[in-house]
Amino acid sequence: MKRTLAVVSAGLRMPSSTRMLADRLAHAVGEELELRGSPLDVNVIEVRDHAHDLVNHLMAGxxxxxxxxxxxxxxxxxxxxxxTPTFTASYSGLFKTFFDCIEDTALADKPVLIAATGGTGRHSLVLEHALRPMFAYLHAVVMPTAVFAATEDWGGGEGLQRPLHRRIERAARELAAEIERRETPTVDDPYDDPVPFERLLGDR
Known part of the structure; x- marks a missing residue:
């Protein structure tokens, strides 16, 4: 059965370490699901591309x-x-705005792998202090392994990148297993059952 994976990347520049980490995670999940016999379609959402629309959505509804x-x-x-990149010991405002605007039930029971990037490993607590509580509040199923990539994780050759690679592989296995054991979500179309015009008038 073909599965779909959404990737929300909140990096502010292109290219960015945030997008690089997102791509590596998505690739690892895809490889894991291929081994399990489930091909994967990946949809990457660059939040920066929707920045103005997110502000307009907050204002207009x-x-x-x-x-x-x-x-x-x-x-x-x-x-x-x-x-998300780490800003002031937390997720970026743009990242938070995206999830402030999405429907409250959109992530209910959805497997979510959380990850972040930052200048040093000291910022890694953003995953447990900010991201995990937010997605728990949205009733998502957050994977046990979260992935943080500091600047030093990207340099120094393959040997120094190996700990990051191991975290990516472990998190990918967890997400692939959760995806495989669940049914594909059904998305309700609000136009399938519209509110009758008479009732709308009666509520005024």
Whole structure:
């Protein structure tokens, strides 16, 4: 059975270490699911591309068509990877705004792999102090292994990158297993059961 994975990356630059980590995680999950006989479609959402639409959504109360598609991709996905840069010991404001705007039930019972990037390993607690509580509040199923990549994790050759590689592989196995054991989410279309016009008038 083909599965879908949504990847929400909140890096502010292109290229960015945040997107690099997101791509490595998605690739590892794809490889793991291929071994289990489940091909994977990956939809990457660069939050920076929706920055203006997110602000407009907060002000006006409804998303643009492009932002709506991004929300639908997350809602319909079998699993989710989220990666944020670390700002002031927490997730970025843009990252938080994306999940402030998505529907409250979009992540309910959805397997989520959380990850972050930062200048030093001292920022890694952002995963447990900020990301994990937020996704628990949204009723997501957060994987036990979270992945943090500091600047030093990307340099020094393959040997020095090996601890990061091991964390990525472990987290990917956890997410792949959760995706495989769940049914594909069903997304309700609000236009399938519209509120009758007479009732709308009666509520005024």
């Amino acid at each position: 409804y998303p643009s068509p492009e932002l709506r598609r991004a929300f639908d991709e997350v809602t319909a996905a079998d699993g989710l990877i989220t990666v």
